[in-house]
Amino acid sequence: MGGKTPKTICTDQASSIAFAIKEVFPGTCHRLCEWHIDRNAQKNIPQLYFKSGFRYCFGTLLWRCNSESEFELIWKKMIDDWDCASNTWLQKFYDLRKK
Structure with a gap:
């Protein structure tokens, strides 16, 4: 290089x-990489990912948030709406959000 x-x-x-x-x-x-995150979601949380409402919300987190506060707001809504606070893959994903 x-x-x-x-x-x-x-x-x-x-x-x-x-x-x-x-x-x-x-x-x-x-x-x-957003593409890898999306593919990993398909593999690790298929029971949620393949529900269209969840997929739209998750996609919003990846591609449509314009600020950290917007991300946090949508994240909380997704966790509440889909009752997935205890999902370990999502917890790990959230912990990596700063990357």
Whole structure:
């Protein structure tokens, strides 16, 4: 890369990759790829994901939120409307939201 480090790297949710980026490129911003998040949701929460109302709400979180406060508002509504506060995959996803 011509001796330059990347400003941003987008990956899936693999923790080993996140660790490697932090070690090898400490100044690089690590972002999660929206496409991978969507595919991981299909695999990990199919009982919710394939319900059209949930999928629209989840898609809003990924692609249509314009601020952190909007994300938090829609997240709370989704959790309440779909009674999924105890879903471990969604909890992990929420914990990674800053990426």
